[in-house]
Amino acid sequence: MSRAVRAEWTKLRTMPGTAWLVFAGIVAAIGASWLASAIVKCPSSCGTDTTKLSLTGILIGQAAVAILAIGVIAPEYGTGMIKTTLTAVPRRSVVLAAKAAVITGVVAAAGVVEVLGSLLIGRLLQPGNGFSAARGFAALSLTHGPTLRAAAGSVLYLALIGLLSLGAATALRDSAAALTVVLGLLYVVPVLGVVLLSHRWQARIDRWTPASAGLAIQATRHLARLPIEPWPGLGVLAAWTAGALLAGYLLLRLRDA
Amino acid sequence: MITGYESAGGTRWSAIGTAVLPKLTTVVQAGLFVASPDYTELASGFGGGDDSNNGPTWSASSFTHVALTTGAAKWTGTAVAPPGATQQNIIFPIGPHQQKCGVTGTCPGKQGFSQAGGTFRVTGSGDIAPFTPIVDPLQVCLFGVLFGLIALIAIGVVYITAEYRRGMIRTTLTASPRRGRILAAKAIVIGTVGFAAGLIGTVIAFIVVERKLNKLGWMPPVWHILSATSSIGLQVIIGTAAIVALTGVLALAAGVITRRSAGAVAAVIGLVIVPLVLGIVLPLAPARLVLMITPAAAFSVQQIYPRYSQVSTTCAPYHGCFPLAPWTGFAVMCAWVAAALITAAWLLRRRDA
Numbered sequence: 001m002s003r004a005v006r007a008e009w010t011k012l013r014t015m016p017g018t019a020w021l022v023f024a025g026i027v028a029a030i031g032a033s034w035l036a037s038a039i040v041k042c043p044s045s046c047g048t049d050t051t052k053l054s055l056t057g058i059l060i061g062q063a064a065v066a067i068l069a070i071g072v073i074a075p076e077y078g079t080g081m082i083k084t085t086l087t088a089v090p091r092r093s094v095v096l097a098a099k100a101a102v103i104t105g106v107v108a109a110a111g112v113v114e115v116l117g118s119l120l121i122g123r124l125l126q127p128g129n130g131f132s133a134a135r136g137f138a139a140l141s142l143t144h145g146p147t148l149r150a151a152a153g154s155v156l157y158l159a160l161i162g163l164l165s166l167g168a169a170t171a172l173r174d175s176a177a178a179l180t181v182v183l184g185l186l187y188v189v190p191v192l193g194v195v196l197l198s199h200r201w202q203a204r205i206d207r208w209t210p211a212s213a214g215l216a217i218q219a220t221r222h223l224a225r226l227p228i229e230p231w232p233g234l235g236v237l238a239a240w241t242a243g244a245l246l247a248g249y250l251l252l253r254l255r256d257a
Numbered sequence: 258m259i260t261g262y263e264s265a266g267g268t269r270w271s272a273i274g275t276a277v278l279p280k281l282t283t284v285v286q287a288g289l290f291v292a293s294p295d296y297t298e299l300a301s302g303f304g305g306g307d308d309s310n311n312g313p314t315w316s317a318s319s320f321t322h323v324a325l326t327t328g329a330a331k332w333t334g335t336a337v338a339p340p341g342a343t344q345q346n347i348i349f350p351i352g353p354h355q356q357k358c359g360v361t362g363t364c365p366g367k368q369g370f371s372q373a374g375g376t377f378r379v380t381g382s383g384d385i386a387p388f389t390p391i392v393d394p395l396q397v398c399l400f401g402v403l404f405g406l407i408a409l410i411a412i413g414v415v416y417i418t419a420e421y422r423r424g425m426i427r428t429t430l431t432a433s434p435r436r437g438r439i440l441a442a443k444a445i446v447i448g449t450v451g452f453a454a455g456l457i458g459t460v461i462a463f464i465v466v467e468r469k470l471n472k473l474g475w476m477p478p479v480w481h482i483l484s485a486t487s488s489i490g491l492q493v494i495i496g497t498a499a500i501v502a503l504t505g506v507l508a509l510a511a512g513v514i515t516r517r518s519a520g521a522v523a524a525v526i527g528l529v530i531v532p533l534v535l536g537i538v539l540p541l542a543p544a545r546l547v548l549m550i551t552p553a554a555a556f557s558v559q560q561i562y563p564r565y566s567q568v569s570t571t572c573a574p575y576h577g578c579f580p581l582a583p584w585t586g587f588a589v590m591c592a593w594v595a596a597a598l599i600t601a602a603w604l605l606r607r608r609d610a
Contacts, residue, residue: 017517017520035543036539036540036543039540039542039543040540045540048540056538056539059534059535059538060531063523063526063527063531066523067519067520067523070519071519074519075519078422079422174518175517175518175519175522176411176414176415176418176518176519176522177411179411179518179519179522179523179526180407180408180410180411180522180526183407183522183523183526183530184404184407184526187526187530187531187533187534188403188404188407188530190534190537191400191403191530191533191534191537192400192401192403
């Protein structure tokens, strides 16, 4: 197993786009968080959840995570590299687990940078935008329980999105197809949830789809009004991820490469 | 001819314009009214968690020196309510008091008309203006096009990246060495396919949705049943099909530029679809900005209701309101596609296959 992980790590590390993609993802995520923290001001929107606001960039960062995770398996089918991989490590479960381990490590590392950078920017910018102690807003701090949960949960969220993408890519074996499915799930479905006329369907989408439910982990205020509570929300995403990985594993095992 | 005057204080009046009404009947009603638009409080939060409150407001005015110079009988007071205000299943942009008072006309202290000597006292609530729904159900239903759109993005990207992956591009370029022409041919094919698919899908959706909405109680006078061949119907249908076509061309251009499926698909989804998500979750100011500068601005062609400057409405993207006028937003997308195609043509010519 450790050899398989090392092999996968070497492949990922030496792919030309990896470092660039991770860097771009971090810059885009922290940039989006910066923009959100810079624009929202208190007299007009004091109801804002400041922790969630400062973590806005995760919404953008997840796209880079999906691309990265799909990139560790789908292109292997395009180039035929998968045959080499499976010849070297014949046990399908080990191959998939090694890829999952590598992806989780890289995404978690990038996620920690994104989350800490976003929170730091929020901590620096928000008090100047009216979210001050005088109005009852404490500066963002990881010693605050819900904020710590939101921060750690956002890293977990990204890791789960990475694994979900890996599972989808293993099942679909094609970058474009996998990315379409994953990004559709992450970005199109939530739009439908908000604009749908039926409140019942809107609540269902908010509660049971991966992105909407998973991001509940970032909420620190008005928890009673959430469509789903933070940890159960992340649990819904974890269930999706488990389903995708299982489907990917079964198809990897049953099909010829 | 009718001449309008305006005044802030009531003492000094200035003319603001004249209008000629050629189809005016011989009997004309004239009168006094007081309008007081609904208030809307927006405390936008993140993740769609905005707190918005709205409700009716009232205002009262006294009018003196009101005179009729020709014929005419005496003044009478009538409470005016919007048509169909009894239909509770229809969402009205007015508060509960307006519905009750307006229809029955018995709402002490809120709505009324009294005359003492030469002084008229009029109380009113709401706007006297064309009705515009907060959320346009037809536009919402047409959001289903997004599912087709992501499929077309994948097809448009793979249309060129598959050639790079399999080396087919060398055969293509050998057979037809003029690279600009290859790009143009591919753009025409994917654009035509996208337009045809978009047209078929939108026409069917339009007809089905109109019928279903009508069944659910969206009917005149509140809701105009749009014909697919009316000018607005055509704007929606052709505009949506054109968005699908242009997105396909944008995907093709992105595929040429990046030569990789994953990067290109992500970029196009990021440009066309993600802004719609951001429009919903971001606070109002940045949300509007995003929907003005990205290709997603083109979805404004799906807006059916015109906005009137005299009616106070909040143009919130999570209500499906786009900040740009329909074809202006569409032009933004055209500019993006043109820029992407030019870049793609330049790179295709410059790089080795």
